[in-house]
Amino acid sequence: METTATTTKPGILSGIQPTSVLTIGNYFGALKNWATMQDEFDAYYMVANLHAQTVKMDPAELRRRSAETFALFLAAGIDPARSTVFVQSHVPEHTQLTWALMCNAYMGELSRMTQFKEKSAKTADNINAGLFTYPVLMAADILVYQAKYIPVGADQKQHVELTRDIAIRFNNMYGETFVIPEPYIPKIGARVMSLQEPEKKMSKSDPNPNGYIRILDEPDVIIKKLKRAVTDSEGEITGNPERAGVYNLLSIYSVCTNGSIEDSVAHFAGKGYGDLKSGVADAIIETLKPIQTEYARVLADKAYLNEMMKRGAERAQATARKTVRKVYHKMGFDT
Ligand code: AQP
Numbered sequence: 001m002e003t004t005a006t007t008t009k010p011g012i013l014s015g016i017q018p019t020s021v022l023t024i025g026n027y028f029g030a031l032k033n034w035a036t037m038q039d040e041f042d043a044y045y046m047v048a049n050l051h052a053q054t055v056k057m058d059p060a061e062l063r064r065r066s067a068e069t070f071a072l073f074l075a076a077g078i079d080p081a082r083s084t085v086f087v088q089s090h091v092p093e094h095t096q097l098t099w100a101l102m103c104n105a106y107m108g109e110l111s112r113m114t115q116f117k118e119k120s121a122k123t124a125d126n127i128n129a130g131l132f133t134y135p136v137l138m139a140a141d142i143l144v145y146q147a148k149y150i151p152v153g154a155d156q157k158q159h160v161e162l163t164r165d166i167a168i169r170f171n172n173m174y175g176e177t178f179v180i181p182e183p184y185i186p187k188i189g190a191r192v193m194s195l196q197e198p199e200k201k202m203s204k205s206d207p208n209p210n211g212y213i214r215i216l217d218e219p220d221v222i223i224k225k226l227k228r229a230v231t232d233s234e235g236e237i238t239g240n241p242e243r244a245g246v247y248n249l250l251s252i253y254s255v256c257t258n259g260s261i262e263d264s265v266a267h268f269a270g271k272g273y274g275d276l277k278s279g280v281a282d283a284i285i286e287t288l289k290p291i292q293t294e295y296a297r298v299l300a301d302k303a304y305l306n307e308m309m310k311r312g313a314e315r316a317q318a319t320a321r322k323t324v325r326k327v328y329h330k331m332g333f334d335t
Contacts, residue, residue, distance in 0.1 A: 012041040012184065013147035015048035015088065018062065018069040019055065023212040024284060025192035025202035027076060027291075028255045033151065033186040035077035043083040044145045044316060045073060050088045050095070051138070054131045055123060055205075070312075071305055072215060075295035080308050088141070090313035093320035097140040098133075100327050104170050105136050105162075113158060139163040142181050144320045149184035153191065157183055174330040178323075190255045195229040198244035216292060219285045226281040231273050239265045246273075249280045256283035 014034060016026055034045055049066045057065075066087050078085050088094055110116070113135055120127045130137075138159050142150055143166075150160050160183045167178040192202045194211040202212045210228050217225070230245040239261045241247050250264040253276075257263070268276050298305060328335050 007042045009040065009042040010149055011044065011145055011147040011179070012037060012149045012151065013044040013046070013142050013145050014151050015046040015051070015141065016069060016073075017048045017052040018065040019052045019057065020065070020204040021214045021216055022069065022072055023192070023202050023204045023214055024252070024288075025212070026204065027215050028190040028192055028252075029153065030151070031073065031076040031078070032255075034073075034083075035079075037151075037186070038079060038082040041149065044147065044319075045078055045083055045085045046141065046316075047073070047087045048141070051134060054119075054128065054134050056126055067305065067309070068299065070309055071298045072291075072295055074298050074308065075291050076215070080312055084145075084312060084315045084319075085308070086312035086316040087309055090309065091144075091316045091320050093144055093317060093324045094137065094140050096324050097144045097320075097327060098137050100324075100331055100333075101139050101143070101166055101170070102133060102136050104173070105133075105139070105166050109162060109165065110135060113162070115155060115158070135159045135162050136166070139166050143167055143178045144323045145316070146179040146319070146323060147181055148179055150181050151184045151186050170327075174327075177326060177330060190251060192252060192255075193244065193248040195225060195248070198230055198248045213284060215288060216295065217288070219281075222284050222288075223278070223281045226277045226284075229277060231276075235272065237265060237268045237271065237273075237276055246276070249276055253280045253283050256280075256287045 014030060016022060016030060022031070034043065037043055047066050047069045049062060052062060066089075070085070070087055073085055074080065110132055116132055116134075119131055123131070139162060142160075142163050150163075152160055160181060164180055164182075167180050171177055171180075194200045194202050194206060195213070196208055196211040204212060204214070206212050210225055213222055213225055229249060231249070232243055232245055234243065234246075237246060237250070239247065239250060250261055250268075253259075253264045253267070254261055268279065325335070
């Protein structure tokens, strides 16, 4: 496999936490775009397993899910020959850089992170320090690869702002060290909403399994969940975003068929919600079929999977090590 030691393409970094099996929200909102960005960017894609531990996870489950999520990245079209794809904990430089950044981040700015407020309200029995300092680890994830662009949803924009502030502060104090990253809105992107509460985003840790479709769900499960999807009492299929349930189904159909909302509305013109739900279910099943087949193949080949994880980590580490050496030297640490 070819490894790109030097490149002139802008760096990009993104990750997904292996807290549960990924949903079609993770696919259409992240993985599908990642695959299309592989040639334009020097892409780093990681299984964010260190982040997943801010909620309590069983160690054996976390280990298994990390490997499965990595396999799913490959199955969804992330090509280890074109992108650096790896598991976060395999590259210890992330945590090494975190400490350096932690000493250049302030309690006040971390206290302003809205996601901390939301998440700590949800897990009142486990407000661990990791949940509070998680944005600094995220800053390290980005800065350690000198990534220029960070594809993020609105909920993560504040964390990219914080990363910029820390990087600028560090550069001012110690001299030019970090590339200052920018949030990046992919050309095609989709926010997939819950099938049960369509005003909320589809989430893999939703306690109600009817709210999400997993990338690995069997066709009969997909059909059943779609049948239960929340719509409204209007009966007519239009592309009005205020009718959140129907609009969500239309946009899922659009991303599955690579069409526009107008195309989807035209496709279902004169039909009822039963047809809409079965049409969307079929489109999802067709989209997921090749990914599921490839996933089964990759997961069955443990030697290949382990080798890809090892190579990905080595390739990521080659870049990360350079940054940490530079930072530690500037700060007066000997290693
Ligand atoms: N519903 C969604 N629509 C579009 N994009 C989505 N993403 C997640 N859900 C949707 C995108 O997936 C990437 C990684 O997500 P994550 O695992 O780091 O955490 P998250 O954003 O908090 O996603 P979940 O599924 O809700 O995770 P849990 O339940 O573990 O907290 C991001 O690029 C995100 O935009």
